[in-house]
Amino acid sequence: MGALDGIDRNILRLLRLNARISNAALAAEVGLSPSACLRRIRILETSGVIRGYTALVDSGAGDSAIAVIINITLERQTEDYLNRFEAAVRRHPEIRECYLMTGGSDYLLRVDVASAGEFERIHKDILSTLPGILRIHSSFSIRNVLAGRPAR
Structure with a gap:
């Protein structure tokens, strides 16, 4: 197109x-x-400009999911390292979003958790096992400012 x-x-x-x-x-x-x-x-x-449609689902009034934003720095930025990391990320549905970035880190990931304990499990069992990682920096969100905004 x-x-x-x-x-x-x-x-x-x-x-x-x-x-x-x-x-x-x-x-x-x-x-x-x-x-x-x-x-x-x-x-x-x-033409691929529109890749699909999605539904944003409220996790429910009783469910207080916390979005955790994770910056990943790889040991190297070679094509092999990038490909291996991305293939591994695709195998984990807990990782809701993954962006290749410019700037201070190589990737930005988002996971949703119910508690710090759940994030500890994801960190130990998933994030720390991803190939080629040099550094993991995680930040817990306070709230999504744009969630539930009315359509214009």
Whole structure:
């Protein structure tokens, strides 16, 4: 797919705010017919610009999950080290997100835990066993500022 135009960017912006918006409402918002809007969405999907849709699930009123943000520094930044680390991360569903980073660390990971004890288990059984790690730095979140924000 070539460069995105203003309509494509507007479609993506609106889908980020509400991926369940009806095609008719989306089309009206961006100034297209429903069929033209749907055609653009399909092109964005097949070209890989839109990789999928997801549901953000509330863990429940009684569940107080804590997001832990983990900065990982590898011993080396060679292709082999990066590939081995990423393959190992994919085998652990406890690791909810993993980003290759620039700056002070090589990767940023996110795990959700119910307690410090649960994180201790994840740290011992998973994080410390990942290949090629030089340093692990973990931070516990206080709250998600953007969670539950109303769609615009």
